[in-house]
Amino acid sequence: MSILNTIMKIQAAALVALMSMSCFGTSGGNRPAGDSAAEGSAGKVGPAGKAADFPVHYTYTVKNVYPHNESSYTQGLYWHDGYLWEGTGQYGQSALMQVDLRTGEAVRSVELDGGYFGEGIALLDGRIYQLTWLEGQCIVYDAVTLDVIGSFEYAGQGWGLTTDGTYLYMSNGSHEIYVLDPAGLRRRDTIRVSVGRRRLSQLNELEWIEGRIWANIYGSDQIAIINPEDGVVEGLVNLEGLLPNFERTPRTDVLNGIAYDKSTGRIFVTGKNWSRLFEIEIREKQ
Secondary structure, X not given: OHHHHHHHHHHHHHHHHHHHHHHHOOOOOOOOOOOHXXXXXXXXXXXXXXXXXXXXXXXXXXXXXXXXXXXXXXXXEEEEOOEEEEEEOOOOOOEEEEEOOOOOOEXXXXXOOOOOOEEEXXXXXXXXXEEEOOOOEEEEEEOOOOOEEEEEEOOOOOOOEEEOOOOEEEEOOOOEEEEEEOOOOEEEEEEEOEEOOEEOOOEEEEEEEOOEEEEEEOOOXXXXXXXXXXXXXXXXXXXXXXXXXXXXXXXXXXXXXXXXXOOOOEEEEEEOOOOEEEEEEEEEOX
């Protein structure tokens, strides 16, 4: 089931990429995951840096390892008030869950209708927003009760979702991230993500960390660190080898899921049907 959906998602992403190229031209084109967009000169990530200095290449150190439910096809992840919150996918298996970090078990969960393939999630102003892949529906929950309190329609595919505390930021598998007003999901702006002069597509799960958008690059072991002001990829985090081979099974899928604990600075990452969730610390690659 997961392999079939992965193939379908890659095909759908290719269609989105072709549509984007026809709308914005082919100079540079869209970047497939794991290609030479990951190659470039290093520089300092931050406001003082110049586009020519980027991307900075990062590697990682594992600080802690926690259990993760292997049945969870992770599509969205965030940290709030001592718990992980996870949105999962697959038709008939999609859910929104409040997860205990230490055990990896769901404390509370809400199952989606079987016709929905769950995607990214974000918490904003007491509401949890959950995208769906092809259904064009964003489900809205009360963050306390987890009751469904509404929904919004949107055009195209839904992939990743995050927030800066004011607006929502949504990916659709292309090189674009939409800036959305949470009241109705009206599009306010579009961020076009690039590495140098080349566009970076396959942007998946998103997380807002210290003024930057961290994005899983679908089908790869990399995370892009994106400046939301201009779409420039200021950093690339290579997480190759994070999940050891002995932890992998035939159902193990790709890296996906980033959560940030603002109060402590902890960063958590995992993947679809992974057995582990990792707290990592990144450092510039020498």
